[in-house]
Amino acid sequence: MTEYIALLRGVNVGGITVKSADLRDLFESLGFTSVRTVLASGNVAFEHGGREASAKVKARIERALGDRFGYEAWIVLITRERLAAVVGAFPFDERLEGWHPYVLFGSDAEHLEALADAAGELDPGDDVVVAGDGVLYWHNRRARGIDSAFAKLAAKAVYKRTTTNRNLRTLHKLLAP
Known part of the structure; x- marks a missing residue:
């Protein structure tokens, strides 16, 4: 199981509104577990048990965000471990x-x-x-x-x-x- 953090770019500014509950629902619909949003600025922590490469997970999330919320989505996808190192x-x-x-x-x-x-x-x-x-x-x-x-x-x-x-x-x- 890999713990990820997705940092969405440009949501809840400039007319792109994404509610935390809708964001959580979208990530769960993609098969991710332990989905948790933090603040209303496009921050999602989740787990993924698949063998999919991070680049494919990222692309899948961006595509789903674009389809669901009607904007050209771009995210940073980082493992929890890597984020901890960056913060540290x-x-x-x-x-x-x-x-x-x-x-x-x-x-x-x-x-x-x-x-x-x-x-x-x-x-x-x-x-x-x-x-x-x-x-x-x-x-x-x-x-x-x-x-x-x-x-x-x-x-x-x-x-x-x-x-x-x-x-x-x-x-x-x-x-x-």
């Missing part, structure tokens, strides 16, 4: 007052590299970005939030199909039993 490697003080702890996930290594390179020009008083193993760790000053230089860069259309970010607190909730 967070290089900043996640409890630092006045800062948001984020992890930016991506499916295109070139896009992650471009974002990491651009991060070298950021004001470290607002955004600090460090490359991790297939992710970017991002500390964002709360007072700047989505108006920060890195937030605006990461939101560019070129990155929308290949990246999604999550607050570290959400990732901890996904890892909780």
Whole structure:
């Protein structure tokens, strides 16, 4: 049995509404077990006992999301074990007052590299970005939030199909039993 976490990109924003109960029902209809949604931003923890490769599981979920909710779905599919390693490697003080702890996930290594390179020009008083193993760790000053230089860069259309970010607190909730 493999424990997975699916991080959906772009749901419950921009007119794409997916209710947690509907999302849970969809994953259960695909034969997954122990399905649990976390928050209303497209986070699903589940188990899969099949021998299907992760890439096929990911493609099957994306196709089902698109069919059911009428949008071009893209997800990050990660094992619970891998997510725990990513969270455990967070290089900043996640409890630092006045800062948001984020992890930016991506499916295109070139896009992650471009974002990491651009991060070298950021004001470290607002955004600090460090490359991790297939992710970017991002500390964002709360007072700047989505108006920060890195937030605006990461939101560019070129990155929308290949990246999604999550607050570290959400990732901890996904890892909780």
